[in-house]
Amino acid sequence: xxxxxxxxxxxxxxxxxxxxxxxxxxxxxxxxxxxxxxxxxxxxxxxxxxxxxxxxxxxxxxxxxxxxxxxxxxxxxxxxxxxxxxxxxxxxxxxxxxxxxxxxxxxxxxxxxxxxxxxxxxxxxxxxxxxxxxxxxxxxxxxxxxxxxxxxxxxxxxxxxxxxxxxxxxxxxxxxxxxxxxxxxxxxxxxxxxxxxxxxxxxxxxxxxxxxxxxxxxxxxxxxxxxxxxxxxxxxxxxxxxxxxxxxxxxxxxxxxxxxxxxxxxxxxxxxxxxxxxxxxxxxxxxxxxxxxxxxxxxxxxxxxxxxxxxxxxxxxxxxxxxxxxxxxxxxxxxxxxxxxxxxxxxxxxxxxxxxxxxxxxx
Amino acid sequence: xxxxxxxxxxxxxxxxxxxxxxxxxxxxxxxxxxxxxxxxxxxxxxxxxxxxxxxxxxxxxxxxxxxxxxxxxxxxxxxxxxxxxxxxxxxxxxxxxxxxxxxxxxxxxxxxxxxxxxxxxxxxxxxxxxxxxxxxxxxxxxxxxxxxxxxxxxxxxxxxxxxxxxxxxxxxxxxxxxxxxxxxxxxxxxxxxxxxxxxxxxxxxxxxxxxxxxxxxxxxxxxxxxxxxxxxxxxxxxxxxxxxxxxxxxxxxxxxxx
Amino acid sequence: xxxxxxxxxxxxxxxxxxxxxxxxxxxxxxxxxxxxxxxxxxxxxxxxxxxxxxxxxxxxxxxxxxxxxxxxxxxxxxxxxxxxxxxxxxxxxxxxxxxxxxxxxxxxxxxxxxxxxxxxxxxxxxxxxxxxxxxxxxxxxxxxxxxxxxxxxxxxxxxxxxxxxxxxxxxxxxxxxxxxxxxxxxxxxxxxxxxxxxxxxxxxxxxxxxxxxxxxxxxxxxxxxxxxxxxxxxxxxxxxxxxxxxxxxxxxxxxxxxxxxxxxxxxxxxxxxxxxxxxxxxxxxxxxxxxxxxxxxxxxxxxxxxxxxxxx
Numbered sequence: 001x002x003x004x005x006x007x008x009x010x011x012x013x014x015x016x017x018x019x020x021x022x023x024x025x026x027x028x029x030x031x032x033x034x035x036x037x038x039x040x041x042x043x044x045x046x047x048x049x050x051x052x053x054x055x056x057x058x059x060x061x062x063x064x065x066x067x068x069x070x071x072x073x074x075x076x077x078x079x080x081x082x083x084x085x086x087x088x089x090x091x092x093x094x095x096x097x098x099x100x101x102x103x104x105x106x107x108x109x110x111x112x113x114x115x116x117x118x119x120x121x122x123x124x125x126x127x128x129x130x131x132x133x134x135x136x137x138x139x140x141x142x143x144x145x146x147x148x149x150x151x152x153x154x155x156x157x158x159x160x161x162x163x164x165x166x167x168x169x170x171x172x173x174x175x176x177x178x179x180x181x182x183x184x185x186x187x188x189x190x191x192x193x194x195x196x197x198x199x200x201x202x203x204x205x206x207x208x209x210x211x212x213x214x215x216x217x218x219x220x221x222x223x224x225x226x227x228x229x230x231x232x233x234x235x236x237x238x239x240x241x242x243x244x245x246x247x248x249x250x251x252x253x254x255x256x257x258x259x260x261x262x263x264x265x266x267x268x269x270x271x272x273x274x275x276x277x278x279x280x281x282x283x284x285x286x287x288x289x290x291x292x293x294x295x296x297x298x299x300x301x302x303x304x305x306x307x308x309x310x311x312x313x314x315x316x317x318x319x320x321x322x323x324x325x326x327x328x329x330x331x332x333x334x335x336x337x338x339x340x341x342x343x344x345x346x347x348x349x350x351x352x353x354x355x356x357x358x359x360x361x362x363x
Numbered sequence: 364x365x366x367x368x369x370x371x372x373x374x375x376x377x378x379x380x381x382x383x384x385x386x387x388x389x390x391x392x393x394x395x396x397x398x399x400x401x402x403x404x405x406x407x408x409x410x411x412x413x414x415x416x417x418x419x420x421x422x423x424x425x426x427x428x429x430x431x432x433x434x435x436x437x438x439x440x441x442x443x444x445x446x447x448x449x450x451x452x453x454x455x456x457x458x459x460x461x462x463x464x465x466x467x468x469x470x471x472x473x474x475x476x477x478x479x480x481x482x483x484x485x486x487x488x489x490x491x492x493x494x495x496x497x498x499x500x501x502x503x504x505x506x507x508x509x510x511x512x513x514x515x516x517x518x519x520x521x522x523x524x525x526x527x528x529x530x531x532x533x534x535x536x537x538x539x540x541x542x543x544x545x546x547x548x549x550x551x552x553x554x555x556x557x558x559x560x561x562x563x564x565x566x567x568x569x570x571x572x573x574x575x576x577x578x579x580x581x582x583x584x585x586x587x588x589x590x591x592x593x594x595x596x597x598x599x600x601x602x603x604x605x606x607x608x609x610x611x612x613x614x615x616x617x618x619x620x621x
Numbered sequence: 622x623x624x625x626x627x628x629x630x631x632x633x634x635x636x637x638x639x640x641x642x643x644x645x646x647x648x649x650x651x652x653x654x655x656x657x658x659x660x661x662x663x664x665x666x667x668x669x670x671x672x673x674x675x676x677x678x679x680x681x682x683x684x685x686x687x688x689x690x691x692x693x694x695x696x697x698x699x700x701x702x703x704x705x706x707x708x709x710x711x712x713x714x715x716x717x718x719x720x721x722x723x724x725x726x727x728x729x730x731x732x733x734x735x736x737x738x739x740x741x742x743x744x745x746x747x748x749x750x751x752x753x754x755x756x757x758x759x760x761x762x763x764x765x766x767x768x769x770x771x772x773x774x775x776x777x778x779x780x781x782x783x784x785x786x787x788x789x790x791x792x793x794x795x796x797x798x799x800x801x802x803x804x805x806x807x808x809x810x811x812x813x814x815x816x817x818x819x820x821x822x823x824x825x826x827x828x829x830x831x832x833x834x835x836x837x838x839x840x841x842x843x844x845x846x847x848x849x850x851x852x853x854x855x856x857x858x859x860x861x862x863x864x865x866x867x868x869x870x871x872x873x874x875x876x877x878x879x880x881x882x883x884x885x886x887x888x889x890x891x892x893x894x895x896x897x898x899x900x901x902x903x904x905x906x907x908x909x910x911x912x913x914x915x916x917x918x919x920x921x922x923x924x925x926x927x928x929x930x931x932x933x
Binding site: 365415418419420436439442444446450451452456457458459462465468469473474476477501503517521 | 674676678798799801802804805807808809811812813814816817818859862863865866
Binding site: 017100113118119121274277302303309310313314 | 653
């Protein structure tokens, strides 16, 4: 199975990251955390009553804790442009499309990160608080950031894009919440451009008209894309039009473009799939003769591998249809750098995987 | 002049220290003949440490210990050991027979399991110590004296020529003490050396052929009556004068009885 | 990349054939998960018994918490996240943690419980920090390493199950061969040393066995839950027997039963996570043992009141 990470040219990334970690660790040790460690260091033997070994253990522990954090974010570029911090790559793309070069857009989560389980570091909190505008996806996609974002809302201009969409267009998920993966319905996501433009206009009133124009243009492009996708999905024979993925991220996609979607895990990646779920899916795949399943860039492959083996045991060859962009866009320079590109890449893979053909596409 | 054979057990200039605290200091002791030998001294005097040093269980800082003129590693099969009763968790799920069979592991090595010969030997040893019918009982359900005798049976199963016993009579009722001493005397009569770390001076005077008085160093050694004098006892148990005088008198009396 | 698929395809039909005579309700995935988890349950029970007899039941806990650092470090150093690589990393860090634990006890003269607490806290904290660092840096493939905390039992592949079964069988075989040495050292290490056994070596082997079982149990139940598989079946088994051999076997069987029952229970309804069900079943077995076992059980002791308190 594809487990080795690759760079944009498909070469396997080299192994050792130890150099970077050691560097970050060295920097961190100079910070105030080291002072706290020193204090504990000298007090510890009194508490625990033994010698240098305890000190060594504590020093090691603090070094480990201190050393593993993201590199220094550095100060703002200082070129006078407003600084917008977006939480996910999808939202960052939206802001870039509307604002162009007028603002500096920073993204909190790098490509390939799962926003459901992302935990903020103190540096992230710092960056968010010092931004001119914070744009989040909303609807609890950034589950672990909820408390932080709530605190932000009073102090920094903040907009949660999905929260501004018409509620009647939202799908329900477990626990009374809404499914947050709204960007897969291009037409629905196009309605998110206007709130972003309004928020940008709030911090940069001079360019308000420009933002509005850009937002409308982007929305129009998304509508075109929407129609194109619908057509291409319709080209898949009806009985094979089932999208099986690692987690339930594609329900909006399914509703908008007429394809049935099934995820092994639920809407949230932090829940564990049970055997009954896996068995049920194998049954579905075999009985409906679905030719391919899809993995995601930000979710582990494990469940899908088990699915493929289970189907093979019943004599049904289930191919791996490719890696879809789900909760995150791709690396820069790849085929998923913007939302439009990611949607197109996804659709290409889905169609290739599900439409009748001799071989399935490799990711 | 006959050439002297190597002593059965020899301590030469033995010093043992835990960290920086010395526990035994320059002990020179040689036991040449099989006998029932007692190691006597106050609490914390290093008596158990002496045995452990002989067995290599604690590191010896200076000097050496030899059995039959050789280091322990060469003659392990000839040395039997009974550790203190408190070192063991008696709730451990083993039976009396299982424990006694452990005495045969030395000869069996790593891979062989105890067979018929070992089981017969174990039963024989249990009979010798008077626990014949209790082979299948779990060890937690024995009295203190019975537990002590299980350990003794295990040591006997080692079929050794020298037996080192660490406080085998601690917490044992008087009747069991008599029984155990009788077994030890029988073992001595077979020509084996039996070294016993013991706490009670009265019974010591009664049973041991020779004793050594230990108080971090060797105070005196030799035949019992000659060693357990009030003077020696005073030097060993410094500070307990009245008790010593009384015991000294009792010992002297026994020494006079045939 | 896809090379592994054709070889695996040859496998499942064999398994399907073997499953033919069995109940039709057992799917391939269920069988694979059963094979993996059941063997781990048995071997974890056996290894855990040795640790319990040696009065060190928490070594499993220490090893489990320490595996996180190894998983993160293995990913960072090799860039791969297939199961054998990550488990190798987990094994190295689990063994290292146990070495530190032994070191703290013997040489730094720290108390048992304090030493265990230190090792667990420091290693787990370091592991979490490492994983957070990986996530924050956005290293490709770094997502989902924390799954090792909770396990992903339902997604065991045939390859994984094979690895688990092989390691479990090797562990049980080793214990069977060296059984009497382990019991000797666990019961009376002074005597064992006196007859010339390398007590330190055997002790280390015993602790290493537990570490191996903990690491191998990671995919089956996750780091947090695998400790339960190592500790609960031996405790339950102790209630039923007073012979070591039987206790080992019984602990293994209890682990096996918990695994099988947990896996089968999780197939009944969607949304039931498999790993936690296994542990809950083990706990249930333990509670029943405490209540019902002859002689040591609570019910038993209540029903055998002294004669004076019974009605004539």
